[in-house]
Amino acid sequence: MVLKFLKSASKKMRDSILTLLIFVFCTLFCYFLSWLKINDLNFLIVYVLGVILTAVLTKSYIHSLLLSILSVIGYNFFFTIPKYTFQFNDPTYAITFILMLIINLIISLVMFQLKHRYEVIMKLQNEKFLLKKESEKEQVKVTLLQSISHDLRTPLTAIKDGADLILSNENMEKADQHMILSDISEKSLWMMCVIENLLAITRINSDKLTVNKKNEVVDDVILQSVRAVNGIIGDRKIHYDLPQNVLLTPMDSILITQVLVNILNNAIKHTKNDGNIWIKVWNTGKNTVFRIVNDGDLINDIDLPHIFELYYTTGDINKNAGIGLAVCQLIIRAHEGTIEAYTLNGMVCFEFSLPLNSEGVNNNG
Secondary structure (H helix, E strand, O other): OHHHHHHHOOHHHHHHHHHHHHHHHHHHHHHHHHHOOOOHHHHHHHHHHHHHHHHHHOOOHHHHHHHHHHHHHHHHHHHOOOOOOOOOOOOHHHHHHHHHHHHHHHHHHHHHHHHHHHHHHHHHHHHHHHHHHHHHHHHHHHHHHHHHHHHHHHHHHHHHHHHHHHHHOOOOOHHHHHHHHHHHHHHHHHHHHHHHHHHHHHHHHOOOOOOOOEEEEHHHHHHHHHHHOHHHHOOOEEEEEOOOOOOEEEEOHHHHHHHHHHHHHHHHHOOOOOOEEEEEEEEOOOEEEEEEEEOOOOOOOOOHHHOOOOOOOHHHOOOOOOOHHHHHHHHHHHOOOEEEEEEEOOEEEEEEEEEOOOOOOEOOO
């Protein structure tokens, strides 16, 4: 009851009420000590502790100053003889009251200065933290630009060299042309994926990512994603384990396709040309779960906790400038879902889930 009232009151009123409550508590505790026949000089310590507590819990120096004065008055009124008067028979109490007031005032002042210094230090630390964050953000931008420049220059050079080779050799055999054109197609697809991820990161970081959820047929989204990476699958076999009945799931199909393409790209890069990739989808009643498993290289234990971090590229897990899998996580979170990576029966597994009951879904979609 008291706590609710203190929360609803204004700051100044709250601090004043708190000061009075601390004074009442100290006085009652002194009554308890008096009942235990403890020397009344110990009551001074109780009131000093009350002053310290007031200085810590209230914002203004005036409240601890007020309690310092109230402590002297309360000690005189309640515990000196004659009780319940402002008189005292022992003249030495005058010195006690003066010393008590001076000590309380000094403690109040010291506590106030310590609080002020602490607030200044915390403010400076916050400013330092913000400056460090800004500096790190700028450094990330520079690193990203350098990484993107390098990653795009390599396939562009290969595309140009391949096109020039075909143009300069009119009598080139079809098998050689097909090989060069396949390489151009693969690198073009990879560049498109990098650019899509960059656009997604830009939209998400600028808080402009809009998730247009509609009830989409999961099978269609899966097949669309596989078609997008068809040029780089090679001889790898993709196995499907999809629900027999039509499964509708609220999602932004464009963004979820991008998630699947990124994960499939990652699986293809780390699976041998004659390897296998499994795509499984099931309905838990509350979520639609997507699982992509491949029998390629395992993820290093040191890399596993970090593979969804933005710009993380250690271990050569995510070559798209360290953003491909990070984009996946951002998109899934925007859908209020979850995503994780782990080892399953000696194989690499990526799994994400999308809630079936989602707000803002266009049921006509």
